[in-house]
Amino acid sequence: xxxxxxxxxxxxxxxxxxxxxxxxxxxxxxxxxxxxxxxxxxxxxxxxxxxxxxxxxxxxxxxxxxxxxxxxxxxxxxxxxxxxxxxxxxxxxxxxxxxxxxxxxxxxxxxxxxxxxxxxxxxxxxxxxxxxxxxxxxxxxxxxxxxxxxxxxxxxxxxxxxxxxxxxxxxxxxxxxxxxxxxxxxxxxxxxxxxxxxxxxxxxxxxxxxxxxxxxxxxxxxxxxxxxxxxxxxxxxxxxxxxxxxxxxxxxxxxxxxxxxxxxxxxxxxxxxxxxxxxxxxxxxxxxxxxxxxxxxxxxxxxxxxxxxxxxxxxxxxxxxxxxxxxxxxxxx
Ligand code: NDP
Numbered sequence: 144x145x146x147x148x149x150x151x152x153x154x155x156x157x158x159x160x161x162x163x164x165x166x167x168x169x170x171x172x173x174x175x176x177x178x179x180x181x182x183x184x185x186x187x188x189x190x191x192x193x194x195x196x197x198x199x200x201x202x203x204x205x206x207x208x209x210x211x212x213x214x215x216x217x218x219x220x221x222x223x224x225x226x227x228x229x230x231x232x233x234x235x236x237x238x239x240x241x242x243x244x245x246x247x248x249x250x251x252x253x254x255x256x257x258x259x260x261x262x263x264x265x266x267x268x269x270x271x272x273x274x275x276x277x278x279x280x281x282x283x284x285x286x287x288x289x290x291x292x293x294x295x296x297x298x299x300x301x302x303x304x305x306x307x308x309x310x311x312x313x314x315x316x317x318x319x320x321x322x323x324x325x326x327x328x329x330x331x332x333x334x335x336x337x338x339x340x341x342x343x344x345x346x347x348x349x350x351x352x353x354x355x356x357x358x359x360x361x362x363x364x365x366x367x368x369x370x371x372x373x374x375x376x377x378x379x380x381x382x383x384x385x386x387x388x389x390x391x392x393x394x395x396x397x398x399x400x401x402x403x404x405x406x407x408x409x410x411x412x413x414x415x416x417x418x419x420x421x422x423x424x425x426x427x428x429x430x431x432x433x434x435x436x437x438x439x440x441x442x443x444x445x446x447x448x449x450x451x452x453x454x455x456x457x458x459x460x461x462x463x464x465x466x467x468x469x470x471x472x473x474x475x476x
Contacts, residue, residue: 144169146209147238147455152195155395156463161194162456165209169243172222178243179232181216183262184452184473186459191392200418210455211237213270215252215261216475226251233264240452240475256438266299266470267444268433270419274386275303275362276429277422280311282384282415283360287312290354292373294318295364295389296338297325299470304362305333306442310432313360317353319346319369321465328468332443341365346372357381361414365390371401377412385416393463445469 150163172178189201190212196203204210214237218230223246226232232249236242255263266272278300279285291308295301296318308316318329318338329338337353350358350372359381361373366388373383391398407414436442447467449458455473462471 144239144241144243145452146240147452148207148209149194149204150207152203152206153191156393157191157194157456157460159456162210163207164453167209167239169241172220172243174222175245175247176222176243177218177226177232177246177249178220178241179216179234179249180219180241181214181239181452181475182231183215183260183265184238184455184475185213185265186455186462186471186473187212188387188389188392188462190459191463200420209237209239211235213237213265214239214242215264216242218249222246231255231261233269238452238455238473256434262446262448262470262472262474263444265472266446267303267442268430268437271299271470272303272433273422273426273429274419275300275307276433277419277425278362278384278386278417279304279307279360281422281425282417283362283382285311285313285360285382288314289359290315290317290357290378291360291362292317292319292350292354292358292376293362293364294341294369294373295387296320296329296333296335297468298364299467300386301362301364302333302444302469303442305329305335306436308360309334310436310441315354317350317358319349319365325465325468328445332445341369347375350376360384362386363388367391367398371403374401374403374406374412377406377410379410381410381412383412383414385414389463447471448474450474 144167153161231252234249291313297320318335319341326338329335339349357378361383364387367390445468
C-alpha cells in the first residue's frame with residue numbers, strides 16, 4: 144500500500160517537505176478485518192487545521208502517521224459476512240491506495256445513483272452536501288424569499304449551497320469565487336442570480352452592486368474581507384452560518400477581523416458557527432431531499448480529479464490555491 148504521512152508540521156503554506164510517501168506491506172487478514180482498494184480519496188481544507196498541533200474540535204494529525212480522512216473504496220478480501228467482497232464502502236483511513244483494518248472502520252454504501260462515480264459520496268451526496276444543507280437551512284435558517292450570499296461558491300460546499308438555496312425558495316442567490324471561469328460556472332451552471340470574482344475589486348463594493356437591496360443570509364466559507372463585506376450588506380435580522388475561513392488557513396500572523404463588527408449589534412444579526420460532526424442527526428433529512436433532487440436531475444455537481452495517491456499532496460495544495468471547481472478528489476488506480 145502506498146501511503147502519505149505527515150512528516151513535519153507546516154508553517155504557512157504546506158510544502159512537499161511536510162509529507163512523506165511510504166510503502167506498507169499488509170499480511171494476511173486477521174479475524175474481523177477487511178482489505179479495501181480505494182477508488183477515491185478526499186482532500187479537504189479542514190485538513191490544514193489538523194496539520195498543526197493546537198486545540199480544536201478535532202485532534203491534530205499524528206506526525207509520521209498516515210494522513211486520515213474520507214475515502215471510498217471496494218472490499219477485495221473479507222473475513223466478515225456483512226462486508227462481502229465487492230461491497231462499496233466509505234471510511235476515514237485517508238491518503239492511501241489500499242487499506243486493511245478492522246471491519247468496524249468501514250460503512251457499506253449503495254452503488255452510486257444514475258451511473259455516477261463513487262466520488263459523489265465524498266461530495267454532493269456526502270459530508271460536503273450535508274454541510275451545505277445543515278449550514279444553510281439549520282444554522283442560517285434560510286427562509287423562502289431571502290437574498291443569500293455564498294463565498295467560496297464554486298467549491299464543493301459552495302456549489303451545493305447555491306443549489307439548495309434555490310430549491311428551497313431563496314429570492315436571490317449571489318456567489319463569489321476566484322476566477323472569471325468560476326463566475327461563469329456559477330451563473331450558467333449553478334443558477335446563481337449574480338456572481339463576482341473577489342480578486343477583481345473589493346468584495347464590499349462588488350457585493351453591494353450584486354445585492355443592492357442587501358442580503359438576509361450569508362454562508363461563509365472564507366472569513367476576512369468576505370465576512371466584513373457581508374456585515375456591511377446585511378439587512379436587519381440577517382443570519383450567517385460561519386462554515387469556514389479559508390482565507391486565513393495558511394496565514395502566519397493574525398489576520399484582521401471585520402472592522403464593522405458592531406453591525407452585529409445594531410442590525411440584530413445572528414452569526415453562528417458550526418462543525419458538521421455535531422449535526423449528523425440531519426443526515427436522514429438531507430439524504431431524502433438530496434436523493435430526490437439528485438435522482439430528478441435538479442442538482443448538478445463538478446469534480447476536479449487528480450490521479451494517483453502519489454499526487455495527493457498536489458491535490459491538497461491545489462485545493463488551497465483554488466485549482467478546483469466543485470469537489471477536489473484523488474482517483475486511485
Ligand atoms: P472548496 O471546494 O471550496 O475548496 C477550497 C476553495 O477555497 C478553493 O477552491 C478556492 O476557490 C477557495 N479559496 C482559497 N483561498 C481563498 C481566499 N484567500 N479567499 C477566498 N477563497 C479562497 O472546499 P470545501 O467546499 O471542502 O470547503 C469550503 C469551506 O468549508 C472551507 O472553509 C472548509 O474549511 C469549510 N468546511 C467546514 C465544515 C464544517 O463542518 N464547518 C465542513 C466542510 C467544509 P477560489 O478559486 O474561489 O479562490
